[in-house]
Amino acid sequence: MQIALAPMEGLVDEILRDVLTQVGGIDWCVTEFIRVNDRVLPKSAYRKLAPELFKGARTAAGTPLRVQLLGSDPQCLGDNAAYACKLGAPVIDLNFGCPAKTVNKSRGGAVLLKEPELLHAILCEVRRSVPAAIPVTAKMRLGFDHKDWAVDCAQALAEGGASQIVVHARTKVEGYKPPAHWEWVARVQEAVAVPVYANGDIWSLEDWRRCREVSGVEDIMLGRGVVARPDLARQIAAARAGQDAGVMTWEELQPLLADFWLQARRKMSPRYAPGRLKQWLAMLTRSYPQAVELFAQLRRETSCEHIDALLGVAFALREPERQAI
Structure with missing residues (x-):
């Protein structure tokens, strides 16, 4: 069983991934x-959204990072995937699930699900463009x-070369409205020979158990559920092993909040850091009454x-950061 952290735009950035x-x-x-349009993006674009690439493609805790590309041009996606691999990407993931209107209007994300032939062409080209040892995966x-x-x-996607498929069990129009249709994950898994991950509406251990029963798959991707309950993945992993990891208390969460805030302070403008914390x-x-008060x-x-x-923290710039200002 594998548990993945979802790639949520504007939310799960390098700071929250780390925490x-x-x-x-x-x-x-x-x-x-x-976002890939009509050219190979510069290294700075990858450094901005995937800084872990330059630190062994892992978070500080050692969790492997995949690079996700979004676009509709097979050749351009293939070229960018190849470049990302040169920068150190261990896996290339392709986004066919983003529901944002601005993204869909410019032929990106979930709108491509109207064109299965294009999905296949994209996977074939990206698979051809990257080294054989590097997996290509997809989210839909x-x-x-x-x-x-x-x-x-x-x-x-599978016939084009995807070695894994994550299925967010809703349509684009359904957005994030419950319920997630886990029974459709089962239908997808029956139809393809590659591992399928279930994604959507897993907020608790009970949700995970029901998802596993309905979808029939073991692998999952957690999004808002693990953001709202930071120890959810740990709870599920323990339960799968027949153990009880307990529940993270508000007091135990405080160091993570402080760490998140201090990282935001160091890496973001004072104008934007408070918004990220909020x-x-x-x-x-959703999980902690104390968070309502704070x-x-x-x-x-x-x-x-x-x-x-x-928050009871003391902020100080590190020496290299002082020199950069």
Whole structure:
């Protein structure tokens, strides 16, 4: 059984990947999508969205990182995949699941599920472009506005060379509205010879057990569930081994919050760092009543120094960062 951390754009960046993989239970993670249009992107684009590439393609906790590309031009995706591999990407992942309107309007993400032939062409070209030892994987939804082609799309991906397929068990139009249709993950797995991961609506151990029963697959990808409950992957991994990992308390979460905030302070503008903390804290309110109170205190706060005080942390730039300013 493998547990993956989902590539959520604008949420699971290098900071949150670092913090969540510290907790344990996550076998691999994926970058936010790297948008490919009509050229090979410069190294700076990869450094921005996949800085772990330049540190052995792993988070500080040692969790392997995959590079996710999004686009619709097979040749350009192939060229960028090859370049990402030269930079150290151990796996190339392709995004056919993003539901964002702006992305779909420019022929990216879930809108490509309307074109199974194009999915196949993209996989074939990317598979041809990267070294044989480097896997190419894909993430898809069940369709754009209907599920009728879900199996066709999955087969197009597998036949094109995808070695694994993650299925977010909703259509693009369904967005993130419950329920996730785990029974369709079972249909996809029956139709392809490669491992299929179930993704969507896994917020708890109970959800995981029901997902496994309905989908029939062992491998899962966690998104908002593990962001809201940082030890969810660890709980599931322990339960799968017949053990009980216990539940992370609010007190045990505090060092992670502090670490997240200090990293945001170092890596982001003071204008944007508070918003990133509030974004994660808002999701933690689903699991921790204490987060509701802290979020209320921070909601209108824009001063990084005041947030330092509320979190009880002392912020200081490291020496290389001082020299860079």
